[in-house]
Amino acid sequence: MNLAIPKILKLEDLSLVEQLTAKINNKTKPLGSLGQLESLAVKIGNILGTTTPCLTQPQLVVYAADHGIVKQGVSAFPSDVTWQMVQNFLADGAAVSVLARQHDVSLTVVDCGVKHVFEAHPRLIVKKLGDGTADSSCTVAMSVEVCQQAVQNGIEIVRALPGNVLILGEMGIGNTSAASLLFSKLSGIDIEQCTGAGTGLDSDAVIHKTKILRQALEFHHTVPDDKPLEVLAATGGFEIATMVGSLLEAAASRRVILVDGFIVSAALLVASRIDSSVLDYCVFAHRSGERGHTILLDHLKGVPLLDLGLRLGEGSGAMIAWPLLQSACVILNEMASFEAAGVSRESVS
């Protein structure tokens, strides 16, 4: 297929950053005293191209798919949990469901390739590329053509969504394995450092998982590290590939992208290898408890807002961090300046 990657504006114009910084510095508070919330406000303003940013119609999209590598015993939960959790999302019972409702954020689930046939649901988009990927430990998870189709699907999903914020979550038993493979292959960092307990493996099971992933990397050693879509086709998964397209389109349409944990960060790593400008549009919600996320964040130069030991995925960390983005905007838009409030400035030092 002929995949057209959307064009992303690189945010190189520093004059808006200067205007945003000056605006914050003139608010009634000591200089810099709102710490990371100030840089967040500048970032959001810069992404949206205004000194009065307003986050509108935030869209939480949860991308779901199954992974063939699960048959190698790399997950604490059976593959069936993927479709069961999709139903749980749609029935408003999952963590991310109740958190999205708390913040009145719209939740859409995408079936990117779950081994299950779902009944139609107004909040379910079906973009199924198969009944789960093939087992990436001994074959390619999908063909490059299917991988391109997944990216195209991701682009189209975001194009159809309103608002100026994309919040990404995922569900897929086995997808920490795919994310670890992607991270190791694209970064050159040893698979052991990239591999964690996922949904809750014990230390012996993590050793087994690492062994399987090392075999997978050996099997795919001829795949060139500088061909992100070929690497992605080799490792899977369908949901990660679909997210890659959504990330690129969200940046191209100048939305704020709220990045959840390890899996979404791995999708972002792939997207950034296609166009590094995508990173300009990303806010990192949290540092996950999943081993590998800290070095992946470092690799992406991402500074997370939260560090609460979350390791659930689904977009749950992103939803917990979401009100902080709103706080950054109200500070920028609603706080009084020194002049307006008649407050004196620093007198000493």
Next chain:
Amino acid sequence: MNLAIPKILKLEDLSLVEQLTAKINNKTKPLGSLGQLESLAVKIGNILGTTTPCLTQPQLVVYAADHGIVKQGVSAFPSDVTWQMVQNFLADGAAVSVLARQHDVSLTVVDCGVKHVFEAHPRLIVKKLGDGTADSSCTVAMSVEVCQQAVQNGIEIVRALPGNVLILGEMGIGNTSAASLLFSKLSGIDIEQCTGAGTGLDSDAVIHKTKILRQALEFHHTVPDDKPLEVLAATGGFEIATMVGSLLEAAASRRVILVDGFIVSAALLVASRIDSSVLDYCVFAHRSGERGHTILLDHLKGVPLLDLGLRLGEGSGAMIAWPLLQSACVILNEMASFEAAGVSRESVS
């Protein structure tokens, strides 16, 4: 005066903690995967005495007062900023004003001893104990009788407030000096480790501030470290003393207490020396960028939710963290169990 410290129930019954933990462990998510949000949910449930905690009518109270020690050049801002910021709070222009509005939290300001006469305002409580404290570097900031009155005021303020959550903030140019003195005197930790830049002193000015505070400690060296109210009377301030009473009453009336930054933590340290059970009721919103807060948190065994380099005070960090408390409750109350959602449990490890 005859100060009656309210009686606080020590939360020693572990059966409720076990019930809360079991309830969370049965939610549709890997065990422990919501990290610190899970312990927060258990804590809130335990404080409110129920497995279905609901946070009602949260009250943000900002305690304001002036400090005589400011004349020694310990702050980057002039004392006038205290009253100017009180007016900014009431005019909805300060950081904490816009954050409280974002979350629909009621904001009350208490004039505990600001050097200014305010016009009446429906959200201003006047419990003035003087036009600022005396200069604690060379005299007691207030008498023990006035200090007791301040504590009594704090008790009465909370008694009159509805809801089951107290969120504390403060405003008082010079109050990091009082907080540093309290912390050093009550803990025995050297004043240098307890002293930071406050509203934004440069390094030379911090050295000067530390020198003044060391003089103050020498002046008050005969005040016994195990008499918290005598120490508090020596150092001030009026707002910290009033907060001590409010903290004790909030715990006694079994409210969730959301602790902001360095100053509120110093008030809590004093309260905990009167009755250590108060700590059972506290949630620590954030680790402040103010030097000394990290060791003060360690001293109080407080694990903060956020670590964003905030150092504004006013209750701003508490307001930014507030939605995380609500998230903890929705997870406990609204998420489906494995049984209810028909989701399979762990199969491996």
